[in-house]
Amino acid sequence: MKRPVGKQFMQGNEACVFGAIDAGARFYAGYPITPSSEIAELCAKFLPQVGGVFLQMEDELGSMAAVIGASTAGTKAFTATSGPGFTLMQENLGMAIYTEVPCVLVNIQRNGPSTGLATRPAQGDVMQARWGTHGDHPIIVLSPSSVQEFYDLTLRAFNLSEKYSIPVILLSDEVIGHMREDLVIPELEDLVIVNRKLPNKPIKEYRAYQTENDDIPRIAPFGSEYIVHISSSCHDETGFTHSKPQTADQLVRRLHRKIERNQEDIIQVEWFGPRKADVCIIAYGAVSRTAKQVVVDAQEKGLSVNLLRLITHWPFPDEQVKEALSQAKVIIVPEMNLGQVAQEILRLNSLQTPIYSITRIDGEIIMPSEIMSKIEEVIR
Amino acid sequence: MSTNSYKNYLKEEHFPHIWCPGCGDGIVLHAYAIALAELGLAPKEVVTVTGIGCWGKSDDYVATHALHGTHGRALAYATGVKLGNPVLTVIALMGDGDAVTIGGNHFIHAARRNIDLTAVVINNFNYGMTGGQYSATTPLKSKTTTSPLGNAEPGFDICSLAEAAGANFVARTTPFHVVSLKNLLKEGIQKKGFSLIEVITPCPTYFGRYNINSSPVANMHWLKDKAVSVSRYQHMTDEDKLQHFAIGTFVNKDRPDFYTMYQQINDCKWEGGR
Amino acid sequence: MKAKEKIRISIDENLCKRCGICSEFCSEKVFLELDNGMPQVTVPENCIVCHLCDWRCPDLAITLEVIS
Ligand code: SF4
Ligand code: SF4
């Protein structure tokens, strides 16, 4: 088969696979689970064609571990899962964050908790994506809302992961994963591909976790002349286990710093509709598509409504949300969960702007009429 | 090669190690370093993968590449490392907890897949690091801190498990039989496909104290007395078998490993890909 | 027994944890266990360089050197 290029028509999960392969991913390990299984199936088909390996692991614990293993050996690696599988992956997600191993984890959110409505969409994992693994830790989470964006953000997820030596979660949902629409896949030479930084010191002076001004380590792949030690225990610059309180403190603070200081690079949002409006809808993923329709309908009705769409979930777009809070008279937050992002917006609401949360947890997508009637109710 | 070249594989600056007096882990570490030295593998060609537990600390003392991960996942990381760069020699050092208790699922599937790895499993019949609780290999009726009156569960036979799952090389030895230990490690590492070397190892501090004796010397005598060759074991009465365990090689075959099969079956190329 | 090679057996006191394995299992009784548990090399000339004490020492404390 040939690499798809130019205008294409495909499913979200399919676009994700081509985005990953274009980003340079050559290893996938996963356990089939609805509604993410197409990603595994397509990796099984296409990865060997580009010299990569697809591996169906025995469970999600092992899948995430194998992804870490492949990445430490220098191969860009990823996995995809959903619902209970995402829960099992939290163990080694923490390992990848702590040991700074680049990799990508795709979560096609489905209704939960537990087995839930396995084939129905939801957005209930926003907080789990942020805090699911134990201990203080930073994370990058991106949320696509179209097939095109699924391709683009998969590529971006790998790039951010390599650039900042951190796992990146692509937090999609059943709607975006399974929908089919047009997208344009660029020529290979038009893609920007980021690869992890390699050692820049003589072997004798090399310490894998020693950072320069950027707080980002230069971890050589296993097999290179630079011997690398990676440890899930508290470790010092050498990578070897080191249990001094100061070492633990410095390590976790640096992990946070490397993301905090690069928020501008990492955070992406989209403003849709008038730049300033009385009502601002803050939405993401599948629901942001509904919200766009509402903005268009509102314009026809002569209502002043815009949309702040979160493309980066975490780190949270504090500045952009604060802007929305200061500009709008009312904030509406429709989500397929019980208000996980609405709560986060409340945290930033020093101006006490009224925030209305619209929630759905029945496996059905939020309809434009639900948002519109809320708007009409609150601006009356 | 000089007799001390095993030192190239060790981080002696991290000694003395954390293990208790008479703990077998140090003997296996030493044999591991000698095996690598005698095989002439450069430290950069080897990735040592460890899990959690007393033996899970062994990566602190090796000078090869190393990956020390979460409890039970060593073989899953190792699988990824091997497939991420198939020229590497990847060796997982695990305890009975890592290998066949919390990580049992990865163990049987790594063996079934016949991935080209070596698993060195130290079996001391309990969790030493957390204070001597029972594991999936603790024998029936043995005393541990979570089976104070005796274990109500029977233990796994790790070698039988690996054999049934499909490993290419399966062997058992002890740190008392240190020459065979070193040789089996070498054989296992050289074998293409999944190799298991189970090392029945003393934990004088817990399992030994509760079930054998707390003296390191007594635990070594126990290994000496209990271990018999595979051929001798086969001719023992059932009653005698209960009092002994077999050491030596149980399986040595050449089923194609996972990556070889994978490449053979998926022989197709993507035109114009990167 | 090997030909008259001179053997130096050294025990690193910083590493030895006094487990007694070396003296217990040396077939040539080269070691004597002191009251404090430290092994002492008493009759190095009996050593047959089997290396077993070296390899069985759990603390990698024993070094055998052939000086000839
Ligand atoms: S607790 Fe047991 S296994 Fe752990 S170091 Fe001590 S003797 Fe060895
Ligand atoms: S075997 Fe090693 S640790 Fe034990 S007494 Fe002898 S030298 Fe010391």
Ligand code: SF4
């Ligand atoms: S090498 Fe053998 S004979 Fe010599 S001291 Fe050690 S155990 Fe005894």
